[in-house]
Amino acid sequence: MRVVENLNQALHEVLAGDPRAFLLGEDLLDPYGGAFKATRGLSTRFPAQVLTTPISESAITGVGAGLALCGDTAIVEIMFSDFVTLAFDQIVNFAAKSVSMYGSRVPMRLIVRLPTGGGRGYGPTHSQSLQKHFIGVPGLDVYEMSPLHDNRAVFAEMIAAERPCVFFEDKILYTKRMHEVDDLFTWDLTGGLARVHVDTPPDCVIIAPGGVAHRALAAMRRLLLEQEIVCTLLVPSRLHPLDAAPLVAVAREAKAVVVAEESTAGGTWGAEVAHALHRELWGVLRNPVALAHSADSIIPTASHLERAVLLTETTVYDTVLESLK
Amino acid sequence: MTTDLDRLLLIRHFERALLDLFAKGELNGTTHTCLGQEIVPVAVAPLLGPRDHVFSNHRGHGHYLARFDDPAGLLAEIMGREGAVCDGVGGSQHILREGYLSTGVQGESLPVAAGAALHLRGSGALACAYIGDGTWGEGAVYEALNLAALWSLPLLVVVEHNGIAQTTPTAMAMSGNIGMRCAAFGVRHVALPAGDIASIRAVLTPLVASVRDGSPLVVEFSVNRLGPHSKGDDTRSGVSDLWDWYREMSDLPGFAEADTRALDLVESVVRDVKARPLSTWGQGSSDPRLLHGAKP
Ligand SMILES: Cc1ncc(C[n+]2csc(CCOP(=O)(O)OP(=O)(O)O)c2C)c(N)n1
Numbered sequence: 015m016r017v018v019e020n021l022n023q024a025l026h027e028v029l030a031g032d033p034r035a036f037l038l039g040e041d042l043l044d045p046y047g048g049a050f051k052a053t054r055g056l057s058t059r060f061p062a063q064v065l066t067t068p069i070s071e072s073a074i075t076g077v078g079a080g081l082a083l084c085g086d087t088a089i090v091e092i093m094f095s096d097f098v099t100l101a102f103d104q105i106v107n108f109a110a111k112s113v114s115m116y117g118s119r120v121p122m123r124l125i126v127r128l129p130t131g132g133g134r135g136y137g138p139t140h141s142q143s144l145q146k147h148f149i150g151v152p153g154l155d156v157y158e159m160s161p162l163h164d165n166r167a168v169f170a171e172m173i174a175a176e177r178p179c180v181f182f183e184d185k186i187l188y189t190k191r192m193h194e195v196d197d198l199f200t201w202d203l204t205g206g207l208a209r210v211h212v213d214t215p216p217d218c219v220i221i222a223p224g225g226v227a228h229r230a231l232a233a234m235r236r237l238l239l240e241q242e243i244v245c246t247l248l249v250p251s252r253l254h255p256l257d258a259a260p261l262v263a264v265a266r267e268a269k270a271v272v273v274a275e276e277s278t279a280g281g282t283w284g285a286e287v288a289h290a291l292h293r294e295l296w297g298v299l300r301n302p303v304a305l306a307h308s309a310d311s312i313i314p315t316a317s318h319l320e321r322a323v324l325l326t327e328t329t330v331y332d333t334v335l336e337s338l339k
Numbered sequence: 340m341t342t343d344l345d346r347l348l349l350i351r352h353f354e355r356a357l358l359d360l361f362a363k364g365e366l367n368g369t370t371h372t373c374l375g376q377e378i379v380p381v382a383v384a385p386l387l388g389p390r391d392h393v394f395s396n397h398r399g400h401g402h403y404l405a406r407f408d409d410p411a412g413l414l415a416e417i418m419g420r421e422g423a424v425c426d427g428v429g430g431s432q433h434i435l436r437e438g439y440l441s442t443g444v445q446g447e448s449l450p451v452a453a454g455a456a457l458h459l460r461g462s463g464a465l466a467c468a469y470i471g472d473g474t475w476g477e478g479a480v481y482e483a484l485n486l487a488a489l490w491s492l493p494l495l496v497v498v499e500h501n502g503i504a505q506t507t508p509t510a511m512a513m514s515g516n517i518g519m520r521c522a523a524f525g526v527r528h529v530a531l532p533a534g535d536i537a538s539i540r541a542v543l544t545p546l547v548a549s550v551r552d553g554s555p556l557v558v559e560f561s562v563n564r565l566g567p568h569s570k571g572d573d574t575r576s577g578v579s580d581l582w583d584w585y586r587e588m589s590d591l592p593g594f595a596e597a598d599t600r601a602l603d604l605v606e607s608v609v610r611d612v613k614a615r616p617l618s619t620w621g622q623g624s625s626d627p628r629l630l631h632g633a634k635p
Contacts, residue, residue, distance in 0.1 A: 046506040046574050068476030068512035069445050069504060097444060100477075135368025137430040139443040315430025316419025317367045318617050 017161055018188035021052050024165035028089065028173065029060045036081055038065045038074045039091030039127075049093050050129050050188055075101035075126060079109040079178070082122040087173055094140045095128035095182060102147075109178035110153035121176035125169070131184040131225055131276050132308075132324050137315035143276040143308075145223070148180050149254045149283055156254040159183040160224025161190055162201060162208035163251045171206070171251075182253075184225025184276070196231050198238060199247075206251040207260050212238070216246035218334050219265050221287055222274040223253055226325065230274055233330035245334065253283055258290040265291055270337040271303045274330045278323075279310035304337040306330050341408065343381050343536050344594070348601035350377040350401045351585060353410055354566065356605050357400075357417065361570050365613070370417060370431045373401035375565030378584055379499050380405035382539040383467070383558075386547045390464035392455045394448040395441035397432045398499070402469055406439060410608045420615040427618035446470070446477025449496070453483045456492035456555075465493035465550050473504020475520065476512055484524045484555070491553035498557060499533075501564040506574045521557045533562040534584070 028035050037056060039048065043066045047054030057064040067074045071092055078088035092098045098105070105126060113120050132141035148156045155177050157168060172179045195201045201210040210231065218237075222230045230247050237243040246268070248261060265271045271291060273284035288303035309323045354372035361370065373380075376398070384405035387393065395402040403413055412424045416434060419427030424434055432443035442448055452468035459466060474480060475498075487494040498517060502509050521528035529546060531539055543558065550556045563581040567573035588594055 041504075041506045043506070046572070049505075066507060066511065068507075069473050070476040070478070072478060073476075135430070137368065137433055137443060138428070139433065140369075312428070314426075314428040314620065315368055315433070316423075316427030316618060318419060319427055319620055 015192045016188065017159065017190050017192055018050065018052055020192050021159065021165045021183070021188075022054055022056075024169040025053060025056055025089065026059070027166055028087065028169055029056060029063050032087055033063070034085070035087035035089070036063050036065065036078075037089045037091070038067055038078055040067055040069055040093050042066045042091065048091065050185060052127070052183070052188070053091065071097050071100035072104055075104040076108065078124050078126070079104055079112070079122065082109070082124040082178070083112065083120070087123040089125045089127060091127045093129065094136075095130040095144055096139050096142050098126065098128055098144060098180070101126065105148070105154065105178065105180065106151050110151050113153045113177055122178050123173050123176055124178040125172050126178075126180045128180055128182045129185050130182045131186060132313045132320060133186050135315055135317050135320060138312040141313040141320070143182070143225070143278075145182050145253060145275070146277050146282050149286055153177060155179040155252060157181045157252050158223040158225060159187060160208065160249050160251055161187055161192055161194065161227055162203065162210070162249055163206070163224065164192070168251055182223075182225070186228075187225060190228065196235050198235055199231070204260065206257070208249040208251075209264070210234070210247040210249070212244055214244045216244045216268050217338060218243060218245045218270040218272060219248060219268040220245050220272045220274055220330065220334065221248045221250070221261060223283070224249055224251070226274050226276055226330075229325065229327045230330050232327040233334065236327070236331055237334055241335070243334065243338065254286070256287060256290060258294065261287070262291060262294045266295060266298060270301050270334065271299065272306055272330065272333050272337055273303060274306040274325060274333070276308055276325045278308045278313075282307055301337050304333050306333040342597070344588070344597050345601060346381045346384075346405055347377045347584065348598055349410060349604065350381070350404050352601045352605040353404060353414070354400060356609050358566065358570070360609070366418065368430060369569045371398040371569050372566045373398050375563040375581070375583060376499050376501060376533065377401050378533040378536060378539075379497065379560050379562060380469070382533070382536045383497055383543070386540065386543055387467060388464065389438060390459075390462070391438060392452070392459065392464070392466045393439045394452040394455070394466065394468040395434070395439065396445070396448065396469055396471065396474070397441075397443045398471065399432060399434065399441040399469070402441070403434060403439065407436065410605065411612055414608055414612045415615065415618065418612055419618050420612050421618055422612070422615060423618045426620045428620055445474045446479040449480050449483035450486070453486050453492055453494055456487065456494040457490065459493055460491070460553060463551050465495050465547070467495040467497060469497045469499060471504060472498060472500040472502070472509045472517070473507065473512060475517060481520070481524070484521070484526050487555040488525045492555055493550050493553055494555040495547060495550045496555070496557040498559040499562050500559050501562050503564060503575070505568045506572070517557065517559050526555050526557055528557045528559065530559045530561070533560040
């Protein structure tokens with residue numbers, strides 16, 4: 015099953031399980047079914063729960079927050095996550111604040127879905143990974159779609175938390191298969207953390223969100239075959255707040271730790287993860303946690319220029335080698 | 340001399356060539372063609388001067404080709420080849436050139452155009468922003484219109500109302516209409532069919548002159564989008580029955596010759612650009628200061 019089909023199933027389950035669950039976004043209706051087809055079939059099956067909207071990212075996110083405030087479940091799709099900046103106020107200053115700023119907890123089931131990332135030649139305003147701008151907002155959970163996490167479980171978790179969430183979906187993942195892992199490795203899932211590994215203790219632990227999992231795996235394969243370097247990959251589903259304990263437990267045994275993400279340089283999620291690990295493992299780690307990310311740059315359109323900016327398998331490979339030196 | 344017909348045909352064949360290149364897998368990313376909408380920028384372009392600032396959007400190839408005689412620079416930009424207007428960094432929908440800027444986020448350009456208009460106010464030059472009907476969903480459009488009227492800004496908003504935004508018919512996204520929305524801000528509004536170029540210019544010439552004196556204006560053209568939203572995602576039926584200037588004008592004397600000329604030109608541009616090496620970032624002619632090149 016493709017990741018987009020699994021996501022689509024998750025959305026079906028949410029709408030089927032609760033007649034007061036709504037989905038809002040631009041161009042969602044069948045037969046088109048959304049720009050990336052994640053919402054295909056939903057408007058036909060749940061016409062009263064799916065609202066196709068004008069090009070009004072701020073307003074539709076606010077409407078989602080209003081529904082959530084009244085006890086409904088709202089899922090808002092922003093066509094490209096780049097445009098979530100238009101909804102930043104509603105997410106950061108309304109939804110995330112409202113769960114806590116009135117003195118008692120206000121439960122809100124609001125999920126903002128964000129098709130994300132580059133590699134498709136869509137250019138500087140349609141290719142960004144803006145996760146870092148949502149890290150550390152009190153009251154807001156940041157999730158990322160992953161080929162190793164069943165979206166049905168992830169959506170159930172986000173809804174049960176009754177806190178506003180942003181859910182980043184790397185566009186490259188949509189057409190990839192769920193749970194498909196290189197046969198050199200085995201994988202398991204504990205809590206929200208997926209682990210891909212071989213039987214030997216790792217030289218290096220790579221921590222990456224779902225969108226980067228394939229690039230990390232490809233690097234791990236080459237590292238193993240070409241350099242005999244053993245890596246373990248850890249993929250958390252929730253990026254923030256981060257549950258550091260299981261990462262610490264694995265990182266403790268390794269010679270090096272690399273955090274990989276597609277975000278451009280500066281103020282990254284990886285820096286936050288590194289800080290959490292340094293605090294727990296200062297004096298235990300042999301080297302500082304290394305960060306792998308895209309360049310400090312806008313994301314160009316032309317593919318040869320885009321490739322030079324974005325995090326690739328090679329970026330991860332080189333960073334691991336460097337950190338083991 | 341390049342005639343209006345030559346420009347229309349150049350844009351038509353340029354856009355067709357892009358869809359063709361996409362179909363053959365020779366173009367990367369995405370592109371939004373202005374097939375069917377060519378008349379709007381061709382009619383408007385001569386009403387604008389070199390000191391005016393044009394703000395274009397995602398569907399901007401016609402806006403560019405009506406202002407600059409540079410199909411090769413634009414194609415190189417879209418294909419990431421040497422000679423690209425912005426080194427292939429911006430691509431189809433992010434272009435900067437003297438007095439011209441496009442960007443791919445709906446509604447974003449209108450406040451910026453208002454800022455450029457504020458800069459130009461009193462100079463006789465204006466800022467012209469092209470937007471689609473769907474973009475009227477964005478709040479920034481209204482904040483900008485309010486400022487334009489409040490501050491008497493030389494702002495010309497050209498609306499290409501093609502009745503659809505991506506897959507959403509205007510009626511599903513817009514309550515009321517554009518004219519009423521403009522009236523609410525005290526901004527002048529004129530609705531025109533994108534048909535006869537001479538009549539369009541006859542109506543617009545005095546109106547655009549008054550924009551230069553600080554009286555903002557929204558011109559709403561009704562046009563047909565004859566192509567897909569982007570590459571091949573058309574959800575509509577009956578598109579081939581829509582009015583098309585190309586069909587309408589094809590009996591005019593000289594049309595066939597002009598059509599062949601434009602097609603030949605585009606084909607040679609495609610051959611030329613395809614043979615070029617990949618673009619290098621940092622070599623392009625684009626310089627942010629060029630937007631100020633047109634200082635009053
Ligand atoms: C803020 C924002 N939201 C969504 C999009 C995705 N998008 C690109 S073009 C488009 C439709 C625009 O419709 P309209 O303004 O009517 O122009 P048209 O495409 O019809 O020329 C959409 C939704 C975008 N580029 N920017």
